[in-house]
Amino acid sequence: MGRNAGHIALRATLSSRDVDCCLIPEVPFFTEGPGGLFEFLDGRISENGHCVVVVAEGAGQDLIPRTAEQGFDDSGNLQLLDIGQWLVAELKKWWKKHNPDKLFAVKYIDPTYMVRAVPSNAADTFFCTLLAQSAVHGAMAGYTSFVAGTVNGVYCYIPLDQISQSTHKVDIHNHIWAWVRSINSQPDFKACENRNSNGSASDMDLNFTPKEKAAAAEKSD
Template identity: 40%
Template sequence: MEQNEFDHDLNIDRLGPATVPSPKRVMRYTADDERVIAATDPVAIARQLAAGQAPASFEAAGPREFLFFNPDGLRAGIVTCGGLCPGLNDVIRAIVLSLYHHYGVREIDGFRFGYEGLNPDLGHEPLQLTPDGVEMIGELGGTILGTSRGDQDVTLMVDTLVARNVRILFTIGGDGTLRGAAAIAAEIARRNLPIAVVGVPKTIDNDISLIERSFGFVTATAEARRAVQAAHNEAEAARNGIGLVKLMGRESGFIAAYSALADSQVNFCLIPECPFTLEALLPALAERLRQRGHAVIAVAEGAGQQLVGRDGARDASGNVKMGDIGLFLKEAIKDYFAARNVSISLKYIDPSYTIRSLPANAYDSAYCLLLGFNAVHAAMSGRTNLVVGYWNNHYTHVPIPAAVSRRKQIDPEDWLWTSVLLATGQPRELV
């Protein structure tokens, strides 16, 4: 990442001094002054130090020796928002287990259907979450709390928290969810209420800024690899076979990129960050067929939007609705070769909803557990308006305003995209 990506206030808001001894004795507490260096380039760090500047750093996550909240009689709430993602239930389970077993919190509301659950006018009664109730939910895809998209009246949502005496709200979601969490935190601060808001980063696209990896991404990439393998098998088994796979990735092509790296079976990886034209892509595809007799294309859903055209309509989360680049390419490829009297066998695979509704794999499940634990540690210490992150092998606290300040994307000049080009053999420019 560029150095200016760290030009944000990375200090974490607190509700007040932490004076309550933690009931959980651990081998090691995290000190309040522990930091995780943000930049990884030693030259840039040396330059900052020479100029008398402290390198940008995140507050380290982890259990604190002293808490802001007294666990006795404390009530917490959990909400899941946006699209489904592997690991949602794992995070719910981790938060419940940590609240209950680490801190003795017995009252945990699971608000139903996203932020709708905080709007009393919609009548969604919260679930009462217990360790027994969440014991096996990690084996399930989706979310036991349900989800939704779209805004709700922030004043009504905070009124609900006050009416139910909820002192901690955990929001599990992506960019839109975090913006909603920031709005809730701002309204809480305006009213000077002792309520903490802590986010957990959920987005299958892995596009939250200042967070190395969002949960569910590893599972999504593993399943996308299966789709790519199927497309490769189909393509290789036919004369002039083409496997076309559309993967999730509205503005960031991480799933497509890592799927291309997994087995080196992808010959063309198309992502939103790198524009392409049919005039460049289709002749390159024809040359690949001439040389090797088959080809595999992985395209992120947000790629090539200048080709399909968009009417500016937005979904309930405020995102611009994407044109279907997968179906567009399918027809464009068929028309191109038909016009040249070249017979092809094209198989189109769109595993998007299959991928996002899966249970998390073992790696993501462990990651979800630690994200959930660290979210609880942060909230109990009185920290608020933050999302738990992961950076350079450390769990971190990231202010929500910094996390949503920009979309994390693949840098076409960075090592990741260079590696994709080497793995696929596609031309550097397809324009």
């Protein structure tokens, strides 16, 4: 789950508070090299003896080699490759190369059907009942090409063409993504990659954004 947006992965990370790294489609990352994902995970494993990574389905699709057969499905949607299995395989190869004498095991869990199979609670039932009733009332009133939903807490009819105009992606400049990084202290992988391409960088450069470095400098003073 999380083909185009990482809302579920993000909120699972915030709810668990045991996650060391959260990977979502909106935030690019790289695996190998200084400041990369594998180096970060290696540090967490060395520090805690384990680490937990939450990965959205659409994360890191640009990293996986594609073949000519892997194109679009019958609905016109891009066929996503299995980022979870790919990460596991690549991490095992990287670990064997850099830590050949250290014991290493990966437990991979795909929670897709676990999420869908959770029994509904009272709030779920109440919400779905109102949506169903709203849809029936709208159809009986003669409306077509609409979906029942809520806008600012108010139940309303939303035209399908307006819904399809944009996707609800995670705003990585919003405070919610800042909460995630404040909980697990994961680095800004894209910033690390840019610094690597522009020249060498210190450990502080690789793990913190300029704003975070300024705040750390003020605190140290």
